[in-house]
Amino acid sequence: AQKVTQAQTEISVVEKEDVTLDCVYETRDTTYYLFWYKQPPSGELVFLIRRNSFDEQNEISGRYSWNFQKSTSSFNFTITASQVVDSAVYFCALSVNTGGFKTIFGAGTRLFVKA
Amino acid sequence: DVKVTQSSRYLVKRTGEKVFLECVQDMDHENMFWYRQDPGLGLRLIYFSYDVKMKEKGDIPEGYSVSREKKERFSLILESASTNQTSMYLCASSTQGAPGAQYFGPGTRLLVL
Secondary structure (H helix, E strand, O other), X not given: OOEEEOOOOEEEEEOOOOEEEOOEEEOOOOOEEEEEEEEOOOOOOEEEEEEEOOOXXXXXXXXXXXXXXXXXXXXXXXXXXXXXHHOEEEEEEEEEOOOOOEEEEOOOEEEEEEO | OOOEEEOXXXXXXXXXXXXXXXXEEOOOOOEEEEEEEXXXXXXXXXXXXXXXXXXXXXXXXXXXXXXXXXXXXXXXXXXXXXXHHOEEEEEEEEOOOOOOXXXXXXXXXXXXX
């Protein structure tokens, strides 16, 4: 069975602090995809990144970076120099090829960035 | 700009009513999904569809059915609404093949009294 665990329910930081959101996944499949989504207060989930299981390269996009480590089954997300606009719920998700790449979401981490 | 729209942002229904939630996407995506979002549980998949008239059960299909008569439209039906179906319902779509980004609608917050 597949599972995604986001152990941090809520995180509160002050603007300009760096913050890391943890994501641990479980799957026996060798081919899988990992995602991060952002859900701002408006409610609409927004896609941030996709990683496949064969690509362990870390990725940086502006203030966002992702650390994928198969050895620890983790796909962590770091926001550098956080801003108030980063306040949102962030979801980590896993897709495996069972009946068409069903996606399993973690419970989400609510990030508060205070000015 | 890609767009997934849902028929209502807020809906209040009574126990036992039949409820229709509509979702339309304009991206010509083959895959469409219905999730419900509850605090502490994240998103849970109710049903998904790979093509017109195709449907697959997700993790929590009980009490729900779906309809996909046209590629762009995916409807979620609560045959007889119950209070435990009070939730936020999210529709999403994606392209076929290896899983790519899912594009989400704004959600429908359903309250069943």
